[in-house]
Amino acid sequence: MNPILICRDCDTVYRAIPLRRGDVALCRRCDAVLARYFGASVESGLALVCAAAIFFAIANLTPILSIDIAGIETKANIWFAVRSLQQGWISVAAFGLAFTTFLIPAVQIALLFWVLLFARLGRRPPGFGPIMRLLHRTRPWSMTEVFLLGALVAIVKLANWVPITAGVGIWAIAALTAVLALLGRCDPASWWSIAPAVKT
């Protein structure tokens, strides 16, 4: 008996059929994506998470943008941007920025690593249920791609006035965006199905 799928947008109930590579199952009534073909194995997922962690570290340890005027240099990355917003009660914006561009991606990478590491060992990780729910909850709040676009806008904006250069960090942010998109495509619902050993 095939499992049952329920459309998250209109509650129509379906019997799932096996999907082939490139297949996307759409709701007949409202066109919502019901399921995608999910080819990733635990190993490839784990490799992507490790890549994401490395890119995240590079993006936070190297300058994303820098300006050099007569030997005086200023640099910026996610943390410099957050710190520049820490002024009086404007700090709520600093908190918002730190949350969406640093904390959420870091937590997502860490949790996915935890889950996939145990899945690789064929075991159910401690706190599996709450972790999957947290991953689902945090999904809309990761703004790495918006930060990338913001950095590009800042370059164009300031290039008319000062000699601004993009650092290694901007490539790391771009790569991180791509890897997180690959991992995010496979929403937690798909991760439930890849490791039979961790299912209840």
Add this chain to the structure above:
Amino acid sequence: MDRRCPRCQSRIEHRTPFSTEMTLAWLIAGIVFYIPANLLPVMHTSGLLGEEDSTILGGIFEFWRAGDWDIALLIFIASVAVPFTKFIAIGLLLFTVRRNSRWQQHQRTTLYRIVEFIGYWSMLDVIVVALTSALMQFQMLGTAEPRPGIAFFCAVVVVTMLSALSFDPRLIWDRRT
């Protein structure tokens, strides 16, 4: 009764409780925050050309006048078009759901998904202001500092996202008597 998913332990609800009420409350908060976000300056710059406070709309206008129409358009979309689209779209969804309307159910569901997708791009201006302030720290040539408008704008983004997330699209398809 408290029913939970046997696999992940999340609470199972027929419909998100108080969905329309929460959506409306966050929507009103978003519209209220949007006013100071546009009236107050978002950035203060000082340099050889003097001191200046700039607002979001003022910034877009400056780019447009300087010939950078593409950047002006991008910031206009992220800071003006997206929030307004969200206000109108969520307002429309709430109004039709409250009235139990069966009008264009398919298109309204698509509209909901668009609102969900475009939501976070409005954060763009907050990031641009933060990066500019971090970089422009030259005592001689010029400095840039954030101003309260940007905090209100950040609040608009967060609150309108919460509004969209509170909305249960399944309500569009319900036929209540």
